[in-house]
Amino acid sequence: MREPEGVLDARYSSEGTSAHDWSEAEKVLTESELFWISTVRPDGRPHVTPLLAVWHGGALHFGTGPGERKAANLAGNPHVVLTTGTSSWTEGYDVTVEGEAVRVTDDGRLRELAAAWEAKYGPFWHYEVDDGCFRHGPGRALVFAVRPRKVLGFGKGEPFSQTKWE
Template identity: 65%
Template sequence: MPQAPRTELNPAYSDESAVAVEWAQAEALLVEAELFWISTVRPDGRPHVTPLPAVWRDGKLYFCTGAQERKALNLAANPQLVLTTGTNTWNKGFDVVVEGAAVRVTDDARLRTLAAAWECKYGSFWHFDVNDGCFEHGAGKALVFEVAPRTAFGFGKGEPFSQTRWTFGD
């Protein structure tokens, strides 16, 4: 079980009545979220952002992508990324931003567990077979990555506005 993160409210970006949000609330949002936005950096330094589905499991976020997709190519050069989810509104909801490094998952037994989690969350359209350290779907293969949060931010929108920071590890 991952260690609980250090939790801090940033008073500069929070209403006076705001309190730090517990990590369990953010984690519940990560479990339920259907869509995430992944931000990576191209080899020439330009940003790249795209939506994708992801699964939260055992304290980590998991996503998949084709080996020749821009995000996979970016991660091969620089594994640092940001995954974001929340609501597309200003005055209500809660957004979570997770910073970390992508690590490729290649163990077939672990991938089978993750494939089952994908299908459970997203339905049979997202059924994956596992072969040779990859997800397979029809004629395509996908690399699977895990991201252990290094730092995460939560943005409470509406009354009260808040910004919580969670720091993992040292």
């Protein structure tokens, strides 16, 4: 699989800046601990909340309890935006991923993801896999994959940049 080619948006970039490599965005997606997910409520209002996510196999994966607002929103509209990066204006690299959240139910794939979660976040986030879900103590989590349709990378501090991958 070849890497996506980034396109610089000069309107939001410092003069003389070039598009960033996909590897830089992928590094942020792999290493970031906290992500913010935006979903849409049934009445059209946005819903934003922090969560943990794992970049694995070319997709961002996250979990949510079946009774949570995210799960209800996704049942009606699977389109999401996941955002991560730093909260600094003068340094760092922020990344947004737009796509469709698709439920992962295959137990074999869920076991791979459970191992990836624990490798990234430590033993507190050890999940068992049961009947197409993650289990953590008495709780159950639905797992979703988001294959990016569009990714934006924002370089902060001089030089500022905005790179788009589709």
